Amino acid sequence: MHEQVEAYYRQEHAAERVKLTVDDVDSLIDTLLCGSDAENMAELHSLGRPLLASGFPDHEFLVGVDKKRSAGVLSFMDEGGNFVSCGRPEGQGDVVFYFVVDNGTEFPDGSEIPIGLVRQATKEFFTSGGLRPKCVEWQEPDW
Template sequence: MVALETWFDRDAAEPTVVDTPAGLDAVLDTVAGWPGPNTVQLLIADDPGRAILDVGLDAEYGRGVLYYSGPDAPDGVTSKGTDVADLPPIYYFTGSDTEYPADAEIPLDAVRRAAHEYMTTGGARPTGIQWQPR
């Protein structure tokens, strides 16, 4: 398990560092509690350039998205769900919007499991998720 830098607060000059599953849950719960689809960015605290996991949470609809970039996916990959939205979903990160593929949304519990797996594996791409090129 590694400590993670979490970026989600547009007014924060520094990341919120979490080093326990409970700490990660607290950050995910905070972002999920905001209205609309929002994103928290997760980086390895001791090596922030190694891998990134963006975790999009839309608690109102019970779904989210993932974006991963790391040694085995340097160009980045996004989650791939089974449903295709009429319009590509847009998730917000510190005031900026990011459009995802129309089939990128997956169940919220899978998004949370992926965030925890990223933490416990030291930044490896989460398994159990279907991925597609960005």
């Protein structure tokens, strides 16, 4: 059985997160690529990890894609720290922005990676039970 993940990437998921399996990853990425620029990132939480005493997940995995640049970003946060993908050093400026339902998140310049690697890392997140994917390089953002 594949690990289930709760996802938030469209307004209709605000009240109740959608549940996905690894078999849904390609469709998720394609949906983000075909959507608006204000909805080009998903917030994922593995159901295989424990909740904090507050009832919130102990981690967060963000997956963003930009169809115009044919690139994407990843962010992973848990008790071990905050990390973003480490990609091509040349970029568009100081930071890049990705959006979960109009809520923007800044990523450092040089954090974008190829979309194929975004797909691979997202599948690894699902199959590892919600661990930080090892198939990408990570960096700690300065902020």
